[in-house]
Each structure stands twice: as C-alpha cells, then as structure tokens.
Amino acid sequence: MPYIRPTDHRQPDIAMDDAHHSNASTVLRGALVGCGFFAANQMRAWQELPGVAIAALCDRDAGRLAAFGDTFGIEHRFDDIETLLTQMAVDFVDIAAPTPAHETLVTAAAHYGVDIICQKPFAGSLATARRLINICRKHGVSLTVHENFRWQHAVRRVAELIGEGRIGRPFFGRISYRSGFDVFANQPYLATLERFIIQDLGIHTLDMARALFGDVVRLSCETGRVNPDIAGEDHATLMLRHEAGCVSVVDCSYATTLADDPFPQSLIEVDGDRGSIRLAADFQLTIHGPGGSATVEDVTPTWPAWSEAPWNVIQESVVALQGDWIERRRAREPAPTAGPDNFNTLALVEAAYQSAATGQSVEPERW
Numbered sequence: 001m002p003y004i005r006p007t008d009h010r011q012p013d014i015a016m017d018d019a020h021h022s023n024a025s026t027v028l029r030g031a032l033v034g035c036g037f038f039a040a041n042q043m044r045a046w047q048e049l050p051g052v053a054i055a056a057l058c059d060r061d062a063g064r065l066a067a068f069g070d071t072f073g074i075e076h077r078f079d080d081i082e083t084l085l086t087q088m089a090v091d092f093v094d095i096a097a098p099t100p101a102h103e104t105l106v107t108a109a110a111h112y113g114v115d116i117i118c119q120k121p122f123a124g125s126l127a128t129a130r131r132l133i134n135i136c137r138k139h140g141v142s143l144t145v146h147e148n149f150r151w152q153h154a155v156r157r158v159a160e161l162i163g164e165g166r167i168g169r170p171f172f173g174r175i176s177y178r179s180g181f182d183v184f185a186n187q188p189y190l191a192t193l194e195r196f197i198i199q200d201l202g203i204h205t206l207d208m209a210r211a212l213f214g215d216v217v218r219l220s221c222e223t224g225r226v227n228p229d230i231a232g233e234d235h236a237t238l239m240l241r242h243e244a245g246c247v248s249v250v251d252c253s254y255a256t257t258l259a260d261d262p263f264p265q266s267l268i269e270v271d272g273d274r275g276s277i278r279l280a281a282d283f284q285l286t287i288h289g290p291g292g293s294a295t296v297e298d299v300t301p302t303w304p305a306w307s308e309a310p311w312n313v314i315q316e317s318v319v320a321l322q323g324d325w326i327e328r329r330r331a332r333e334p335a336p337t338a339g340p341d342n343f344n345t346l347a348l349v350e351a352a353y354q355s356a357a358t359g360q361s362v363e364p365e366r367w
Contacts, residue, residue: 034097168274198233
C-alpha cells in the first residue's frame with residue numbers, strides 16, 4: 001500500500017460507533033451515483049471485490065441510467081438521491097457524478113447517515129470542501145475521495161521503497177505525465193473547462209507528490225495551451241517545496257507528441273542521500289545504490305480480467321483503492337484519501353492556478 005505519513009491520521013474522518021458500521025461478516029451495500037464514462041470502472045471493481053454489492057444506481061439521465069443498469073444487472077434505479085436514500089438501505093454511496101453536483105450529493109448522503117466515496121475534485125472550492133468535511137463529521141459518516149493514481153501498483157512500489165529508507169532521505173523528486181492521447185473523445189466536456197489539465201490530471205500527480213514526499217509549504221506554477229480547440233490549459237509545470245525538505249517537479253501535458261506514448265503511465269524520479277529511484281515507461285523500475293550498483297524490477301501490475309488497454313493502468317488502481325476502502329471501513333480506520341487529507345491536495349490545485357495567474361510562488365492552504 002502507499003507510504004502513509006503519520007500525519008495522515010491526525011484527524012480521523014470516520015465514525016466509530018458499532019451501530020453504524022458493519023462487521024466483517026456483513027456484505028456492504030452501496031449505491032453508485034452517476035453512470036458516466038468512468039463510473040463503469042468503479043462498477044466493475046465493486047463487482048470484482050468480495051464482501052460488497054452495489055444495490056442501486058442513480059443518474060438524472062434516463063437513457064444513461066437504463067443502459068448502465070442493463071449492462072451491469074442492477075435492478076433498483078433512481079433519478080434522485082433523496083428518493084434512493086429514502087427507499088433503499090445502503091451502507092455507502094459512491095459518487096461518480098461531475099464536481100458541480102458533489103455538494104448536493106454529499107450533503108444528502110451525510111444527512112441519511114451513509115458513508116461516502118466521492119470522485120475528485122470533491123469540491124469546486126476550498127470553502128465548499130471545508131463545509132462538506134464538517135457536514136460529514138457532524139453526521140458521523142466517513143468521506144473518502146476517489147483519488148486513485150497513488151494506488152497504481154508501480155507508484156505503490158516507489159512509495160514502499162521510500163518508506164523503507166532504501167534510498168535514504170529524498171531531496172529531489174519528479175513526477176511526469178506527458179501524452180498526446182485524445183482524452184476528449186470519451187469525455188468531450190473536458191474541452192469546455194476553463195481549468196483543464198491541473199484540475200483534471202494535475203490533481204492526481206500532485207496527490208502522488210504528497211503521498212511520496214509529504215505536504216507542501218510552497219509552490220510555483222507555469223501553464224500554457226497548445227490545442228486551440230479547448231478552453232483551458234493543456235500543459236503545466238510546477239515546482240514544490242515539501243515540508244520534509246524535498247523539492248519536487250510535477251509536469252503534465254496532453255499536448256506532447258511521442259512515437260511511443262506512455263499514456264496513462266506516470267514516470268517518476270526520486271533522488272535520496274543514499275541512492276535514487278527511476279520508474280520508466282512500461283513499469284521498469286531501477287534502484288540505484290552506492291558504488292554504481294543498480295537493481296532493476298519489473299513492476300507490471302496484474303491487470304483485472306475486465307480491464308483493457310490503455311486504461312488498465314487506471315482500472316487496476318481503482319480496484320486497489322476500493323479494496324483498501326472496504327478493509328479500512330471494516331477496521332474502522334480512515335482511508336488515506338479521507339476528506340481532510342485530500343483537502344491538502346485540492347489546496348495545491350488552487351495554489352497552482354493562483355501562482356500561474358500571478359507569476360509568484362504561493363503557500364497553499366492546509367486542513
């Protein structure tokens with residue numbers, strides 16, 4: 001599992017009463033809210049995992065709801081979350097709807113006392129994020145953000161090596177995601193976003209930087225747009241100063257032309273005071289040690305049977321995230337990407353846009 005800093009558990013975001021939480025022998029019943037493109041990955045992951053079942057679906061688009069329900073064999077279908085929660089007894093909701101709907105959906109689920117998993121970004125502003133976290137705490141339910149990139153098998157291996165002290169104290173890191181893949185074909189709304197690559201993709205790579213190197217005290221950011229047919233930025237480069245002393249560079253692009261496009265892999269470099277790590281394309285990981293030694297590992301994941309290229313990298317991480325969520329819920333532990341933790345990732349997104357607009361470094365907010 002990812003390297004989890006001790007500070008991740010400073011403020012647990014999960015209720016602990018016996019009445020509310022199921023024991024290990026109970027099948028958890030959930031509702032999937034939002035039946036769009038990515039929701040299919042979450043649905044397939046739930047169907048693969050033991051001890052959990054999706055009992056109901058919710059989507060305002062009748063055609064999409066019907067097609068999704070027929071594909072996955074889900075009988076109970078609703079176009080309104082209040083009706084769903086009134087008529088169905090569920091332990092959790094998995095919200096895969098767009099960000100503008102999150103505040104209404106999270107608030108409703110919290111009022112009905114069910115635990116919540118919510119797609120990123122879980123709020124459209126830091127003020128809304130604070131409000132949602134506090135609402136969930138008030139009602140004694142957990143709020144977990146579906147932030148899956150840190151759950152990729154290769155990334156977890158890098159985190160494990162850092163956590164073990166294999167290369168000593170990290171002082172430099174780079175997380176690079178550069179591709180020319182047409183993400184707009186399956187998700188055309190992305191082309192209309194005035195905030196695109198940092199909000200949609202950079203939020204993942206920034207969360208990986210936090211998972212690997214710790215929280216951030218200062219960042220600077222430069223952005224640009226190559227594609228004239230989209231509204232937002234399609235490439236961004238950020239420099240982060242982490243609290244523990246590491247400096248990292250996070251760069252992401254959907255405007256990069258490559259003969260061998262690594263989409264959707266993230267390439268990682270880490271330099272420590274006793275060695276270095278390089279995660280290259282096609283899951284080739286090299287650990288460099290003193291005296292010129294080098295150990296090469298093939299960290300190719302075991303793909304879910306239902307996964308398909310090129311999305312299998314992401315699909316494998318969805319299974320890992322949701323499986324970990326089940327285990328932690330049964331153990332009454334907060335998830336690594338619980339609301340308060342992910343607030344600090346969302347704050348990096350806001351700080352990045354502020355830095356790009358002002359040309360100055362920014363100290364991000366903290367939970």
